[in-house]
Amino acid sequence: MTDMLHPTMTQLNDFTKAPEPSVIKTLVEQAIAYKTNPFQDKQLGANKTLVLLFLNPSLRTRLSTQKAAINLGMSVIDINANEGWKLEFEDNIIMNSDKAEHIREAAQVISQYADFIGIRSFPSLTDQEKDYSDYVINKFKSFASVPVISLESAIRHPLQSLADLITIEEHKKNHRPKVVLTWAPHPKALPQAVPNSFAEWMNLSDTELVITHPKGYDLHPDFVGNAQVTYNQAEAFENADFIYAKNWSSFQDYGTIKSNDTNWMVSSEKMALTNEAYFMHCLPVRRNVIVSDAVIDSKQSLVIQQSENRVYAAQAVLAQLLSNK
Amino acid sequence: MTDMLHPTMTQLNDFTKAPEPSVIKTLVEQAIAYKTNPFQDKQLGANKTLVLLFLNPSLRTRLSTQKAAINLGMSVIDINANEGWKLEFEDNIIMNSDKAEHIREAAQVISQYADFIGIRSFPSLTDQEKDYSDYVINKFKSFASVPVISLESAIRHPLQSLADLITIEEHKKNHRPKVVLTWAPHPKALPQAVPNSFAEWMNLSDTELVITHPKGYDLHPDFVGNAQVTYNQAEAFENADFIYAKNWSSFQDYGTIKSNDTNWMVSSEKMALTNEAYFMHCLPVRRNVIVSDAVIDSKQSLVIQQSENRVYAAQAVLAQLLSNK
Amino acid sequence: MTDMLHPTMTQLNDFTKAPEPSVIKTLVEQAIAYKTNPFQDKQLGANKTLVLLFLNPSLRTRLSTQKAAINLGMSVIDINANEGWKLEFEDNIIMNSDKAEHIREAAQVISQYADFIGIRSFPSLTDQEKDYSDYVINKFKSFASVPVISLESAIRHPLQSLADLITIEEHKKNHRPKVVLTWAPHPKALPQAVPNSFAEWMNLSDTELVITHPKGYDLHPDFVGNAQVTYNQAEAFENADFIYAKNWSSFQDYGTIKSNDTNWMVSSEKMALTNEAYFMHCLPVRRNVIVSDAVIDSKQSLVIQQSENRVYAAQAVLAQLLSNK
Incomplete structure (x- = not known):
């Protein structure tokens, strides 16, 4: 599995996972510069087209990625899966099912119309091995002839993690902040993509990462990396500078809900244990399930700033990517 | 209820209802100028983005608003509700239902990506008080940080009414034309948004407004304003300069169909009672239910001109809005 | 029926069927020039808007047509049928069904917002006479006030055929190549639009066209034209320079599947009968049903080049169309 998670990628020739720390540093600096002057590179994207392919629903990613491309003077075409037809991903198959087009053709064809392709595809949550090979986006990449950008794949959400890191950089009060990724309850079984990616990026950055969750919710060890893991949420929150809440389903007992213990909701009482920590969440968020109204509506909440940084x-x-072209 | 219908709004800081008469006059003049030279302000919208959010279907509004933005050099991103997820509008709620995101976050987030937001949302037709507080668009406005434009809300359709007024201005033969808003039958229970808004705008303009409908279809008195109301359609049509047909469901017996009396269809016989009146409808229109083929296909029909003026x-x-930025 | 298929059209005042041979020649040359320098006419489409209306799903057509418009500096607005409501096409009807708007209004209205309109509409496959009058697109055209472009209609797919012809021009090794259109099996009953159009264009070009299919799959004679027709696929493949595979349902026993004989799949063995022919298909294609993996993945396969030429x-x-404006 490790090999699938870590194929050789030393350059940003696509954007489907975390790049190297030096590249991350440059991206954060560039992003903060664009925030000051969004249109400074309006000519960079002239005559370039970004095609966004959504196999799953999207609000923030759809809008923010389009806005980013517009700021750079690019053209954008977005397409939802249901505007076309179902794709076949398996090889050596007699295509007699309801799947009308093979990913081999689809990826090559879309590459004819795009300078870059963004793709969103959620995991099955039933087939761990396939999901953790990041099957859909990697199949797509292997046939695409232009760089592919992940708009959230089965196991990663890198554009979210970069926005999160920018937000932390903007708000940190000390050089190496304590960042706590905490599991929180949710009525549905959700992917591990956001916590995986967040942990991956934090491990590549100058932060002290602590991950806390109930037993049975351990993330894949390659994403956990050097983070400290504890099942004691209160202990984790002590001296925290940032609380990053997110639900995910079990990795071990793959895709299942092991607990919906409402005690894990992020409340004002728990935030009081921290070093006046900021609250973060990638959104959409279930109020009074993941986090109390009081916390998300407080001055310490950064959720809207995170969305802006997207x-x-x-x-x-x-x-x-445009500069590398 | 009156307070909810008339919050203080002395400037065009958004566009969710009718502005003051002096502003209406300016908008009509500006619109007619743009009709002559659509691209005269192509630079005005440079680096500005309009996000259009459709919680309900749209054809004319979707296309005409995009075209308007394009004419001004703006970028447009449109998104349908079903491309994301269901929104929660209630406060102090444990979000354990099928609604994945609260309007508080959604409105703030979209505001990060837009200079202006257009939103379409139809009424429930079951909860009169909530609908008439214009709940969805006002909730959205209260959390948005950029101006909001109504693409038709529960109780108003201001961009339609402005287009209607422009059309009347272009075709009126006397200074104060007699304009008749007539109910007409329809197989489905429809909102009151279009007749409400039309009456509101006519009351703010230099027209003699007469409203005619069967008993049980009286509109909210705040929209009726100074208009004359009659249950006698033939009487209303006498000397009319413009016949504006539209179906709506009952306001009093909220959201119900009280009558589908086919005698209320606008026919050539009825048009003969008028002062060679023009026929108007906002479209889409049910032919031979709302209006006969003969009337809508006649030279007196302005329905296509209305759509152009959108x-x-x-x-x-x-x-x-761009000038106020 | 012939009259419906061949109304007077001596100029490219719209693009719903094949133009005259001299126009075809010019279009092929222009397309090849654009392929070398896609942005050479970036100013041509300034202040022009293309509206694309999809009554049926689309991937290649949706993306390639948008990209083409972008290359010419046009604005594009695309809309799916399900973003609006159902359209009524019948005249003299009391519109009391689930169809909310008549094509008469819809076509006129969209014409107010567009310089050109593209429309995709598949056939019923149940009413041969109606389908072969190209009912939907011709109804739309008869009410539209701007040029209409077919994005595939009930019986033709001209933009596909032009791309196919460009691909043949680019790859042909002799002046008059032998081009074989072969039926191939498919699990669903499909339209005749692609084979009809392909045959129509080949008949207007300098090619030797052979059509091969099982008994019961003869195309409409107006499309077959001067092509040789044989039920013997192996015979047809002899000395072929291009093999164009496509499934279609029966024209005679309208819309039915007469055979799903897997022997008609295009395999390496059959390609060996040809003059090292190129393999072509419009996509999406069912692998190992229409064509074997080995053939579509071979160097002789032009399917991706066809999609690029779209x-x-x-x-x-x-x-x-812009030059004619």
Whole structure:
């Protein structure tokens, strides 16, 4: 599995996972520069087209990525899966099912119309091995002839993590902040993409990462990396500078809900244990399930700033890709 | 209820209802100027983005508002509700239902990606008080940080009414034309948004407004204003200069169909009672239910001109908002 | 029926069927020129808007037509049928069904917002006479006030055929290549639009066209034209320079599947009968049903090149229409 998670990628020739720390640093700086002057590179994307392919619903990613491309003067075409037909991903198959087009053709064809392709595809949550090979986006990449950008794949959401890192950089009060990724309850079984990616990026950045969740919710060890893991949420929150809440379903007992313990909701009482920490969440968020109204509506909440930074994260990535062209 | 219908709004800081008469006059003049030269302000919208959010279907509004923005050099991103997820509008709620995101976050987030937001949302037709507080668009407005434009809300359709007024201005033969808003039958229970808004705008303009409908279809008195109301359609049509047909469901017996009396269809016989009146409808229209083929296909029909004026109405409004930025 | 298929059309005042041979020649040359320099006419489409209306799903056509318009500096607005409501096409009808708007209004209205309109509409496959009058697109055209471009109609797919012809021109090794259109099996009953159009265009070009299919799959004679028809696929493949595979349902026993004989799949063995022929298909294609993996993945396969040429075919057509404006 490790090999599938870590194929050789030393350059930002696509954007489907975390790049190297030096590239991350450059992206954060570039994003913050774009935030000050969004249109400074309006000519960079002239005559370039970004095609966004949504196999799953999207609000923030759809809008922020389009806005980022517009800021760079690119054209954008977005398409939802249901505007076409179902895709076949398996090889050596007699295509007699309801799937009308093979990913081999689809990826090559879309590459004819795009300078870059963004793709969103959620995991099955039933086939761990396939999901953790990041099957859909990697199949797509292997046939595409232009760089592919992840708009959230089965196991990663890199544009979100870059926006999160930018937000932390903007708000941190000390050089190496304590960042706590905490599991929180949710009525539905959700992917591990956001917590995986967040942990991956934090591990590549100058932060002290602590991950806390109930037993049975351990993330894949390659994403956990050097983070400290504890099942004691209160202990984790002590001295925290940032609380990053997110639900995910079990990795071990794959795709299942092991607990919906409402005690894990992020409340004012728990935030009081921290070092006046900021509250973060990638959104959409279930109020009074993941986090109390009081916390998300407080001055310490950064959720809207995170969403704003989605534009500049995407813009920094697109600018890098445009410069490499 | 009156307070909810008439919050203080002395400037065009958004466009969710009718502005003051002096502003209406300016908008009509500007729209007619744009009709002559649609691209005269092509630079005005440079680096500005309009996000259109459709919680309900749309054809004319979707296309005309996009065209208006394009004419002003703006970028447009449109999104349908079903491309994301269901929104929660209630406060102090444990979000354990099928609604994945609260309007508080959604409105703030979209505001990060837009200079202006257009939103379409139809009424429930079951909860009169909530609908008449214009709940959805006002909730959205209260959390948005950029101006909001109504693409038809529960109780108003201001861009339609502005286009209607422009059309009347272009075709009126006397200074104060007699304009008749007539109910007509329809197989489905429809909102009161279009007749409400039309009456509101006519009351703010130099027209003699007569409203005619069967008993049980009286509109909210705040929209009726100074208009004359009669249950006698033939009487209403006498000397009319403009016949504006529209179905709506009952306001009193809220959201119900009280009558589907086919005698209320607008026919050539009825048009003969008028002062060679023009026929108007906002479209889409049910032929031979609302209006006979003969009337809508006659030279007196202005329905296509109304739809054309939707572009210039939206363009005048967007230009005003851009100038205020 | 012949009259319906061949109304007077001596100029490219719209693009709903094949133009005259001299126009075809110009379009192919223009398309190849655009392929070398896609942005050479970036100013041609300034302040022009293309509205694309999809009554049926689309991937290649949707993306390639948008890209073509972008290359010419046009604005594009695309809309799916399900973003609006159902359209009524019948005249003299009391519109009390689930169809909310008549094509008469819809076509006129959209014409107010567009310089050109593209429309995709598949056949019923149940009413041969109606389908072969190309009912939907011709109804739309008869009420539209701007040029209409077919994005595939009930019986033709001209933008596909132009792209196919460009691909043949680019790859042909002799002046008059032997081009074989072969039926191939498919699990669903499909339209005849692609084979009809392909045969129509080949008949207007300098090719030797052979059509091969099982008994019961003869195409409409007006499309077959001067082509040789044989039920012997192996015989047809002999000395072929291009093999164009496509499934279609029966024209005679309208819309039915007469055979799903897997022996008609295009395999390496059959390709060995040809003059090292190229393999072509419009996509989406069912692998190992229409064509074997080995053939479509071979160097002789031109399917991706065909999809690339969809951009330049559309761009040549749009440029012609823009020049005629």
